[in-house]
Amino acid sequence: MDASTTAERARYPFFNNGLYDVDGEGSYPATDQGLYDLTLNAEDRGLFRPPSLRNVALTAPYMHDGSIATLREVLQHYSAGGTVTTSGPAAGDGRKSPLKSGLIRGFALNEAETTDVLSFFDALTDERFVRNPALAAPEP
Numbered sequence: 106m107d108a109s110t111t112a113e114r115a116r117y118p119f120f121n122n123g124l125y126d127v128d129g130e131g132s133y134p135a136t137d138q139g140l141y142d143l144t145l146n147a148e149d150r151g152l153f154r155p156p157s158l159r160n161v162a163l164t165a166p167y168m169h170d171g172s173i174a175t176l177r178e179v180l181q182h183y184s185a186g187g188t189v190t191t192s193g194p195a196a197g198d199g200r201k202s203p204l205k206s207g208l209i210r211g212f213a214l215n216e217a218e219t220t221d222v223l224s225f226f227d228a229l230t231d232e233r234f235v236r237n238p239a240l241a242a243p244e245p
């Protein structure tokens with residue numbers, strides 16, 4: 106697809122969810138800058154498509170680079186309005202990224218609410234799909 110046309114962008118929405126900001130201008134680590142790597146448009150840095158949450162409880166680690174280990178930490182990422190990386194080449198404050206979506210604003214989540222959302226994620230596990238022998242890896 107030509108990811109840069111307006112029609113294609115409307116069909117395939119991408120978002121920057123505030124995972125990184127390595128330079129104060131919204132850059133993600135150079136290893137993967139999302140849509141930017143295809144378009145080379147500066148405003149496309151850190152744009153990724155939200156994946157389906159079906160079976161999400163079984164698919165740790167999370168985000169495009171597996172940088173968030175658990176769903177509890179994913180909730181901390183969103184409640185903080187982004188992720189702060191304190192050291193290394195990815196260091197920076199994703200909460201303050203100028204390219205972060207306006208939908209990622211942070212919110213308060215107490216322990217009971219956190220547990221409720223984690224239970225909701227568990228409810229998205231499709232056991233019949235996961236245990237279907239017809240969909241299993243072939244015998245070696």
Ligand code: HEM
Pocket residue numbers: 119120121122124152153154155156158161164166167168169170176179180183206208209
């Ligand atoms: C509190 C509400 C939200 C929850 C619980 C949530 C949950 C998640 C989870 C569990 C993932 C990781 C999926 C995986 O790696 O398999 C994810 C990724 C993602 N979400 Fe959200 N999400 C929320 C809000 C949003 C909003 C509002 C946006 C749009 C601005 C968004 C955009 C994305 C994107 C683009 C990714 C992929 C990021 C990457 O691969 O680096 N999410 N979300």
